[in-house]
Amino acid sequence: MTKALRSPALVVRAYNAEIARVQDQTTDPQTAAMRLQFWQDAVGVIYDQQNANIPANPVTQELNKVCATYKLPRRYIERLISSRAGLLKNKYFKSLEDVEAYTENTVSTIYYLLLCIAGVANVHADHAASHLGKAQGLVNILRSVHVSNYHKTICLPMEVLMKYEVSQQAVLRGTDNENMRNVVFEIASRANSHLEKARKIEVPKLCNQIFLPAIAVDKYLTKLQKKNFNVFDKSLQLGSPMLPLSLYYRRLLNKY
Structure with a gap:
């Protein structure tokens, strides 16, 4: 910034x-x-x-x-x-909609505050911030699955787990199977949808630097797809050495 x-x-x-x-x-x-x-x-x-x-x-x-x-x-x-x-x-979260409401009130709210600091009062910027916050929040939920195992808590929405017949114990044990990957795919798809919607909205140029965390969200979703939505793959927890360069490049382009 x-x-x-x-x-x-x-x-x-x-x-x-x-x-x-x-x-x-x-x-x-x-x-x-x-x-x-x-x-x-x-x-x-x-x-x-x-x-x-x-x-x-x-x-x-x-x-x-x-x-x-x-x-x-x-x-x-x-x-x-x-x-x-x-x-x-x-x-716990009952549904994906509950997760979205929570991420709107946490992650999106951070973006609203940053827009206030930047002096941006623009309905399109607020709309983009809302979608980006939800995308980032959903990715945070997926990334937190490993952390949840230590705290014995489940952040994944219960309705989605029930839909694919995945038990809480299976998540805590780190069980990777087709049903679990379907759960992850559904959440990741919703996150990607919000990310795409955010990027399609035209916002004031100053917003592009505020919304740069979208690059990290995109990289995680891309990596998750390459791992066939196995959220327990240890490589997903490793930092990306190319992320700083990607952020710098996108900052120069003034795009997120």
Whole structure:
């Protein structure tokens, strides 16, 4: 990103990372809820302009500055917390539509905040951000299958698992078979559909650098297809050495 966007964008992503990892830091729902409440209270202090009471947390301190400078909408900042709190209560996704709703409230919301920082108020940009966020969120769900095995939780939508007669235990055991690949194919197809829709929308040029994570999403889906949708293939967890070059090249072209 350009220097003007880089620093505030880093703050927003750091804030999101702090909230997102709450559910990974503890298996106790009460402890997780208390940690989310800390962030909810901190946001309340920031927007109620009680500067003297802002917690001595580096992310909170920087978020306070960014929210004040760029007038970030409170609803987006709080949505990142409430969506995670909702997942803590429900513990699983019932359908693909539930996953899409969750990714809209998490990943897409990050893009909305970045557009606010860039001063882009454009309905087409918002539409593209919505689709890209859903594509990225669905890919994150697929990539998290390995992590889920450690936490003994299933992020894949239950309706899709039932449709192809795949049990939760089979996912936790890392069982690769045709039914499991059908589950992955259906989720990956939905992600690819959102990615294609996002790229077809004409957006202001400044948006192209904000939406560059689309390159990583595309690369993962392409690699997954080459592995015949075996989500347990270990090579899918390895970083791509060519990704930085791809990002740099697309940045030069000003395309995502």
